[in-house]
Amino acid sequence: MKINRRIIRAVLVYAVYILGLGLLQTILSDRVAILNAKPDLTLVLAVLAGYLFGQRDGITVGLLAGFMRDALAGRGLGLGMLLLMYAGLTAAVAFRGFFRRNISLGLILVILETVMYHLMITFLTFAVPVLPGVAYTLPGLYQHMLQILPGALITNTLAGIPLILLLYFAGPYRRDGRPEEDDEERDVGDSLWQMK
Amino acid sequence: MPKPRKNRIFAIVLITLLLLAVTLLSTLPGSPLSFITSPISVLLEPVQKGLSKTVDQVNGFFSALSESIVIREENQRLQAENAELRSQIDQLAEAGRQYEELKSAFKLKSRFDAYEIVGGRIMTREIGSWFDVFRIDVGSRDGFRVTETMSYAVVNSQSQLVGRLMATDLASAKVLPLLHEGFAVSAKVNTVSSPLFRVRGDFDLKEQGLCLIDQIPLNARLQIGDEVITSGSGGLFPAGIPIGRIVQVLENADRNQRQAYLQPYVDLENIQTVFVMKAVGHED
Numbered sequence: 001m002k003i004n005r006r007i008i009r010a011v012l013v014y015a016v017y018i019l020g021l022g023l024l025q026t027i028l029s030d031r032v033a034i035l036n037a038k039p040d041l042t043l044v045l046a047v048l049a050g051y052l053f054g055q056r057d058g059i060t061v062g063l064l065a066g067f068m069r070d071a072l073a074g075r076g077l078g079l080g081m082l083l084l085m086y087a088g089l090t091a092a093v094a095f096r097g098f099f100r101r102n103i104s105l106g107l108i109l110v111i112l113e114t115v116m117y118h119l120m121i122t123f124l125t126f127a128v129p130v131l132p133g134v135a136y137t138l139p140g141l142y143q144h145m146l147q148i149l150p151g152a153l154i155t156n157t158l159a160g161i162p163l164i165l166l167l168y169f170a171g172p173y174r175r176d177g178r179p180e181e182d183d184e185e186r187d188v189g190d191s192l193w194q195m196k
Numbered sequence: 197m198p199k200p201r202k203n204r205i206f207a208i209v210l211i212t213l214l215l216l217a218v219t220l221l222s223t224l225p226g227s228p229l230s231f232i233t234s235p236i237s238v239l240l241e242p243v244q245k246g247l248s249k250t251v252d253q254v255n256g257f258f259s260a261l262s263e264s265i266v267i268r269e270e271n272q273r274l275q276a277e278n279a280e281l282r283s284q285i286d287q288l289a290e291a292g293r294q295y296e297e298l299k300s301a302f303k304l305k306s307r308f309d310a311y312e313i314v315g316g317r318i319m320t321r322e323i324g325s326w327f328d329v330f331r332i333d334v335g336s337r338d339g340f341r342v343t344e345t346m347s348y349a350v351v352n353s354q355s356q357l358v359g360r361l362m363a364t365d366l367a368s369a370k371v372l373p374l375l376h377e378g379f380a381v382s383a384k385v386n387t388v389s390s391p392l393f394r395v396r397g398d399f400d401l402k403e404q405g406l407c408l409i410d411q412i413p414l415n416a417r418l419q420i421g422d423e424v425i426t427s428g429s430g431g432l433f434p435a436g437i438p439i440g441r442i443v444q445v446l447e448n449a450d451r452n453q454r455q456a457y458l459q460p461y462v463d464l465e466n467i468q469t470v471f472v473m474k475a476v477g478h479e480d
Contacts, residue, residue, distance in 0.1 A: 019240075019243075023240065023243065023244060023247055023320070024247075025323050026319075026320030026321055026322075026323060026331075027244070027247055027248050027251050027320060027321065028321075029255055030465055036403065037324065038323075038324065040323065040324060055204070059208070067236075068236075069327055070233075070327075071233040071236050072323070073320055073321070073327040073329055073331065074327050074329070075327070075328075075329055075362075075378070076219055076222035076223045076227075076229075077218055077219065077222040077229050077230075077232060077233070078215045078217075078218035078222060079215075079219050080327060081215050081218075082212065082215040082216065085208075085211065085212075085215070089208065121326050125326065128216065128220065129223075134377050134378045136377075136399065140399060140400065141399075144325070144399065144400075147403070148324070148325055
């Protein structure tokens with residue numbers, strides 16, 4: 001019974017965050033843009049979910065948030081899901097062990113993942129052109145990425161601050177009752193939150 | 197390697213391949229995958245409209261606060277202009293009556309008489325420069341269905357070109373704006389017997405809000421300030437839709453590769469409502 005309540009809470013909280021942030025992202029005014037970039041809220045959510053709550057959460061949130069992004073503003077379906085799934089996964093696997101789920105280091109992770117996301121989408125846009133008849137050059141895409149990256153880094157980092165606090169204080173799990181995640185726990189070596 | 201971890205890696209590889217396949221499949225015009233988003237469109241439509249309205253009101257409130265002085269001055273100017281316009285309306289009403297008589301007499305067709313115009317509200321905007329199409333609340337239930345050979349022109353309230361539909365689901369449609377690198381339209385200068393050329397979005401010019409003009413014939417004379425309209429060639433866009441004005445002409449030593457830059461009329465950032473044009477009698 002306890003498990004069911006925990007799962008229901010997690011599903012509901014994630015649903016609210018994914019729907020809310022997905023929608024908010026698509027109606028944000030250009031007034032909030034910095035250096036022509038608006039915060040990528042769903043990316044930050046997927047990254048923080050993976051970092052704070054593990055692989056399963058990172059992948060699931062990444063896939064669902066990616067679907068929202070594809071459905072609302074994507075040129076096709078699938079690309080956003082793929083990108084955000086890997087953002088959630090790498091946040092959980094590559095950085096969680098190193099940063100040890102330290103919340104204050106979450107912002108550094110957001111910065112690193114933003115860079116990775118832009119590198120990945122640059123390559124994927126070149127390798128899998130979504131629009132027929134449009135040919136991209138890798139140097140052109142790379143130049144474009146360099147232009148938008150500074151703004152994306154600033155806005156995503158700023159968006160990460162309230163999101164970390166939200167996930168910490170109003171997250172999918174009670175702070176004293178994080179889920180055990182089989183082998184993941186052994187990798188990380190701690191199961192307690194750290195707020196420094 | 198422990199079995200659960202092996203399984204997880206296998207699952208991730210499988211999902212990756214599946215998503216790549218979905219990505220490729222969804223790029224096909226008229227792909228059935230577009231309809232996967234129908235449930236989410238139907239469910240979120242009222243929420244999005246409410247949210248958009250709230251955001252508009254909040255933006256309007258702050259705009260009103262910051263621009264109150266400007267608004268007061270503008271109000272005075274508009275009142276004077278209003279009086280002048282009222283007089284012009286009376287004259288135009290008379291001219292309109294005469295035009296209707298002439299039209300029926302010569303059996304002239306209005307520019308877009310052959311098209312049904314359906315209004316739509318913008319529900320969501322782009323997410324950064326990679327996820328850069330916007331969505332409107334017009335879908336297949338309104339009779340629009342994008343296929344490999346069929347799309348629809350999208351204009352603003354002044355009949356200026358905004359873009360075209362690129363995908364539809366039950367309750368919404370994605371609009372490919374004219375600044376987008378995937379957009380192209382046959383066009384000409386708004387003069388009699390102007391040669392045709394192509395106006396298209398360009399990856400590098402997009403951030404500057406400009407379109408590229410290419411495939412310019414040797415005999416074409418383009419000048420800064422020329423108004424460019426759709427040519428009607430190709431059948432997707434009706435002839436005569438204003439696109440924008442030429443702001444720069446790039447003369448090349450090789451005159452076969454001349455190019456020019458065009459400033460579109462439409463202000464994509466502030467547009468709220470668009471109109472989709474459907475040929476009368478077209479039901480697919």
